[in-house]
Each structure stands twice: as C-alpha cells, then as structure tokens.
Amino acid sequence: MVTPLVLHPASLTAGWEGDNMYCIRLFWWAKFVVDRGASPFWDPTSFFPHGHEVASGEMSPANAYLMIPVTMLWGPLVAYNVTLLLSFVMTGFGTYLWIRWLTGSFAAGLVAGVIAAFLPFRFAHLVGHLMIVSTHWVPFALYSFDRFLDSKRTRWAMALGATTAMVALCSWYFAYSIALMLPLYALVRSRPWRQQWDSGWWRGIGVAVAVAAALVLPFMVPYIIARSEHRLVRSIAEMEFWSLNFYDLWLPNSFNPVFNQFMLNWFPQQATQWVERGVTVGATAFLLAMIAVFARRRHPAIAGLIVVWVVSYLIALGPTLHSGDRPILVPMPKPAVAAAAKLLSLTPSLDRVRTDILNHQAFAIPMPSLLLFVLVPMTDGMRVMARFGMWTGIMTAALAGWGLAILFECADGGSARTAPSCPRWWRWFARWCCSSSAARSSPCRLRRGRSTSGWRRSPKMRRSSTCRSSRRFG
Amino acid sequence: MIQNYYKTVHEMPTPFGRVGDAFEPYILKERREVLKEFPSDRSIAALRDWRVRHVLFTPALIPDWPAFKARVDGFADLKPDREIDGVVVYRLAE
Numbered sequence: 001m002v003t004p005l006v007l008h009p010a011s012l013t014a015g016w017e018g019d020n021m022y023c024i025r026l027f028w029w030a031k032f033v034v035d036r037g038a039s040p041f042w043d044p045t046s047f048f049p050h051g052h053e054v055a056s057g058e059m060s061p062a063n064a065y066l067m068i069p070v071t072m073l074w075g076p077l078v079a080y081n082v083t084l085l086l087s088f089v090m091t092g093f094g095t096y097l098w099i100r101w102l103t104g105s106f107a108a109g110l111v112a113g114v115i116a117a118f119l120p121f122r123f124a125h126l127v128g129h130l131m132i133v134s135t136h137w138v139p140f141a142l143y144s145f146d147r148f149l150d151s152k153r154t155r156w157a158m159a160l161g162a163t164t165a166m167v168a169l170c171s172w173y174f175a176y177s178i179a180l181m182l183p184l185y186a187l188v189r190s191r192p193w194r195q196q197w198d199s200g201w202w203r204g205i206g207v208a209v210a211v212a213a214a215l216v217l218p219f220m221v222p223y224i225i226a227r228s229e230h231r232l233v234r235s236i237a238e239m240e241f242w243s244l245n246f247y248d249l250w251l252p253n254s255f256n257p258v259f260n261q262f263m264l265n266w267f268p269q270q271a272t273q274w275v276e277r278g279v280t281v282g283a284t285a286f287l288l289a290m291i292a293v294f295a296r297r298r299h300p301a302i303a304g305l306i307v308v309w310v311v312s313y314l315i316a317l318g319p320t321l322h323s324g325d326r327p328i329l330v331p332m333p334k335p336a337v338a339a340a341a342k343l344l345s346l347t348p349s350l351d352r353v354r355t356d357i358l359n360h361q362a363f364a365i366p367m368p369s370l371l372l373f374v375l376v377p378m379t380d381g382m383r384v385m386a387r388f389g390m391w392t393g394i395m396t397a398a399l400a401g402w403g404l405a406i407l408f409e410c411a412d413g414g415s416a417r418t419a420p421s422c423p424r425w426w427r428w429f430a431r432w433c434c435s436s437s438a439a440r441s442s443p444c445r446l447r448r449g450r451s452t453s454g455w456r457r458s459p460k461m462r463r464s465s466t467c468r469s470s471r472r473f474g
Numbered sequence: 475m476i477q478n479y480y481k482t483v484h485e486m487p488t489p490f491g492r493v494g495d496a497f498e499p500y501i502l503k504e505r506r507e508v509l510k511e512f513p514s515d516r517s518i519a520a521l522r523d524w525r526v527r528h529v530l531f532t533p534a535l536i537p538d539w540p541a542f543k544a545r546v547d548g549f550a551d552l553k554p555d556r557e558i559d560g561v562v563v564y565r566l567a568e
Contacts, residue, residue, distance in 0.1 A: 021478040022494035045481075046491035047501050048524060057495030076482045230496050265557035383496075 009081040015127025023130040027076035030064035041222045055222035060131045062169035087136045092117030094139030099401035102301050110265050112401025115285045118391040120253045124278030131171035135390055157204035161211025165281035168216045173387045178379055181308050181391050232381045236373055237352045242276055242384040243318025253280045269325045279389035279394040287395045291403030296333050302402055305395045312391035327364035337361050347374055347399035486519040512565045513546050
C-alpha cells in the first residue's frame with residue numbers, strides 16, 4: 001500500500017502538493033537549527049527581514065529532530081518519507097508488543113498490530129498530516145504503562161514518561177489527547193486501586209510525569225507564552241464545522257474501490273472531506289472488538305480499552321451531536337430557551353451556540369468536546385476533534401486482538417478457569433471460525449515454554465491463548 | 475505550498491513564512507494585503523523593503539497569464555531572468 005514511498009523515497013511522497021510540503025519543511029528547519037545553531041523557535045529567514053515565530057504552527061520535534069541524521073545525509077524529503085514509513089512499522093510493532101504482552105497471544109498481537117498500522121484514519125492523513133499519522137508512540141506508551149503496572153519498576157516508569165513525551169512531541173493534538181486518555185486508561189486499568197496504588201505506583205507515576213515534563217516543556221514554553229497573549233485561539237464554530245456524524249465511525253472506507261462510488265453518492269461530505277472525516281474503524285476489526293467487549297468487558301485491561309474507546313469516540317464527535325452532516329436539534333419551550341441563553345451569555349466563547357439556540361428555538365445536543373472547550377485549557381486552540389478518532393482506532397485494534405485471543409481460547413475449549421464464560425453455542429461458533437489452519441496454529445503454542453514472570457502455566461492452560469493474561473490480569 | 479519545498483532547497487530568506495501554519499501570523503495578512511494589487515508601484519516598493527531580489531511566477535496557476543505578464547513587463551524594475559521547470563523568474567532591480 002505504501003510501495004511507491006519505499007521504492008522512490010528521494011523523489012516521491014504521498015498526496016498532492018499540500019501540507020506534505022509544510023511537513024518536509026519541518027525536517028529542513030530542524031536540520032537548519034542544528035546546522036546554524038539557531039533558535040528552534042525563531043526563524044529569521046521567514047517574513048524577512050521581520051522574522052517568524054515558529055510556535056504559530058506544529059513543530060513535531062519527535063519527528064523532525066529525531067530524524068536529523070537522515071535529513072543531513074539524504075535531505076528533508078527522504079527524512080519525511082522514512083518517518084511516514086516508520087510510523088507504519090512502529091505503530092504495528094508497538095501494538096503487537098502491547099497486545100501480545102497483554103493476551104499472551106502472538107496472533108492477537110499480530111492482528112492488532114496490522115489493524116492499528118493500517119487504520120483508515122492513518123491512511124486518510126497520510127497525504128500530508130505527518131503529525132497525525134505519527135501514532136507510532138501511542139502503543140509504546142500504553143505498553144510501557146502496562147509493563148509498569150505489572151512490575152512497578154522505575155525503568156518502565158521512565159519508559160512511560162519518555163514514550164508519552166514522544167507522543168506529545170509528534171503533535172500537539174496528541175499531546176492534548178494523551179493527557180486525557182492515558183490517565184483515563186490508567187484509572188480503569190489499575191483496578192483494584194487499593195492493591196495497585198501503593199508507594200511503588202506513586203513513585204513510578206512521579207518519575208513518569210517528571211520525565212515527560214522534562215522532555216515536553218522546553219518545546220511547549222513558546223506555545224504557552226503565545227496562548228497567554230491570546231494567540232493560538234480558535235472559535236467554537238471552527239470546531240463545530242469538523243463535527244462528525246455519530247455513525248461516521250461505521251461507514252465504509254471511502255478508499256475502498258468497492259465503496260467509493262457508494263460513499264460519493266450517499267455520504268458526499270465524508271467522501272470529499274475524507275482527510276479529516278475518514279475515521280472508520282473497519283467492519284472486521286469492529287466485530288472482533290465486539291467479541292472482547294461482550295466476552296470480557298469486566299477484565300480491567302479490556303475495561304480500560306472500552307472506556308478509552310467510548311470517551312475518545314464521544315470527544316471525536318465534536319461539540320454537538322450531528323446526523324446527516326448537521327446538528328440534531330431538540331425543540332425547547334420559550335422559557336427554557338431564555339434560561340439557556342442567559343446561562344450561555346456567561347461564557348463569551350460560546351456566543352455562537354447561544355445565537356443558534358435563540359435563532360432555532362432549539363438546542364443542539366451538547367457533547368463532551370463542548371465541555372472541554374469551556375473548561376479545559378488549550379481546547380480552544382483545537383479545530384478538529386475528529387482526530388481523537390486515532391484513539392478510537394487504536395482501541396479498536398487492541399480490542400480486536402483481544403477478541404481474536406478469546407475466539408481462539410473458546411475454539412480450543414479452554415478450561416473452566418480460562419474460558420468459563422464461553423457458552424456452548426459460542427464455542428461452536430469459535431470452532432467454526434477457527435476450523436481452518438488458524439486454529440491449528442493456535443498462538444499459545446508459539447509461546448509454549450516461555451516463562452512468565454514467576455508464574456508457571458499448567459499444560460492444560462498452555463493450550464489457551466489467553467491463559468497467561470487470564471492468570472495475570474483476570 | 476510548494477514554497478515550503480523550495481525553501482528546503484534554496485535556504486534563502488523569503489518574504490513569507492511557512493505556508494500552512496495552523497495559526498496565520500498577522501504579518502502574513504499584512505503582506506498578502508499589499509501584494510493583492512501586484513504589480514503596482516506600492517507592491518514593488520514593498521518587495522524592495524523586504525529585500526526581495528527574485529520574484530517567481532507559476533504561469534499554470536495564474537489565470538490569463540499573458541495579460542498578467544504584460545502588466546508585469548510594464549514595470550521597468552522587474553526584468554525577466556529565466557524559466558525553470560515552468561516557473562518564470564523575474565529579477566527585481568536594486
């Protein structure tokens with residue numbers, strides 16, 4: 001799917017002449033800074049002789065600065081293309097590592113990795129939004145967290161801090177989203193809290209926060225200053241424009257040649273603005289994810305994934321609930337309109353919402369993004385909340401991996417301990433699904449013989465692909 | 475947008491910044507406003523203020539290029555210099 005990039009990294013790039021040129025320039029700028037000993041935040045060669053503050057856009061230092069050797073050797077275009085390709089490899093590998101570790105299943109890790117690496121969301125942004133394609137540190141951050149939770153070791157806490165910082169330094173959108181999503185995952189994932197939140201936990205979290213802050217803050221300071229001067233602020237109308245319909249996640253992928261014409265006819269907005277609205281998670285991935293949801297939703301790891309999935313999905317919908325590319329309006333009696341308008345007049349940034357309510361005598365159903373816009377600093381610097389779809393996509397991939405592991409487990413028969421919740425009809429279905437070679441290459445066999453941190457599996461349990469995780473996390 | 479790529483090759487100072495910044499700086503609006511009337515005495519004087527030496531045109535992107543070119547050629551300070559891959563380069567007299 002990315003063959004042209006691999007074959008011609010020095011003369012081609014993905015997409016048309018657009019934001020990709022901007023991103024290529026970021027790589028050049030990082031090299032220029034190191035080469036000339038210039039400030040990374042002030043470009044004296046732009047708007048000459050005035051100069052230009054770089055903090056009026058993305059810097060993506062985790063991409064541009066880490067690739068300086070490549071930029072110096074082969075130029076910014078090659079560095080950009082290599083980063084694009086690496087983002088596929090690393091997203092896939094990171095998700096594989098993470099899910100394989102959680103489930104103990106090679107196949108589950110592999111499937112989750114492939115789904116995450118080739119998410120339609122990533123392909124939609126491949127044409128020029130390198131920062132948004134750079135999902136590659138996210139699974140590593142989640143993997144580091146889970147390893148830290150298991151061991152409470154300082155090195156995993158440091159890895160968590162470093163990988164979280166890398167996520168933030170790829171894109172400020174991701175910085176914002178990981179600041180919301182990772183604590184949420186950690187909260188649900190670390191149940192039972194009384195057992196988990198011991199001194200080792202708090203020390204590790206402190207280390208992770210310190211490492212992340214040390215890496216991110218130097219790059220963040222100019223943005224904080226700019227914001228304090230009321231720059232880098234957007235209106236709620238801009239955010240509203242990029243709201244998703246509540247069903248967009250389940251629409252067919254408009255890249256798919258089979259569905260392309262259908263999408264153009266029936267969902268023209270999604271088909272034409274697919275760069276920002278291409279958030280589909282894919283039918284197979286979603287069905288596999290549903291297996292995990294229905295079979296093991298109480299499992300702390302799966303519960304964590306589900307909660308992040310739901311919250312990221314709700315945030316991705318934008319400030320108000322949309323259907324048919326317009327807000328769903330609920331008519332209100334006049335006194336309620338007056339009360340709502342009065343309440344909204346307290347928040348000048350929501351003037352547009354207030355005007356809409358007064359004009360339509362109805363209110364649009366508010367979504368979490370609206371609350372974030374009012375309450376959480378930095379939210380008003382964002383435009384496309386649909387980019388939270390990245391989290392929904394990665395969570396779908398992770399859940400799909402779990403789903404596959406559970407499927408294998410049920411097909412394998414499992415034991416009363418490992419597969420207690422497999423009804424008979426479900427085992428038949430699982431066996432039917434796995435009746436091909438997939439079942440015979442049951443993932444647990446690939447793991448047989450590996451020790452797992454002090455816990456020894458019984459021969460019976462070794463047959464099950466999720467046996468290790470069931471013991472460790474169940 | 476292609477200006478961004480050109481910059482990585484020539485590495486010279488330019489009168490514009492990164493094209494595509496999430497938040498447009500005010501100076502971009504100012505300069506864009508001045509150049510709206512290009513070619514004119516005022517816009518050419520502004521280019522000189524910004525120490526511009528070369529002005530690049532992409533005829534394929536300019537509606538009615540022959541008429542526009544005729545207007546540009548009417549200014550003695552702008553001299554045709556060369557054409558590179560469909561981009562016409564004019565030199566601004568110092």
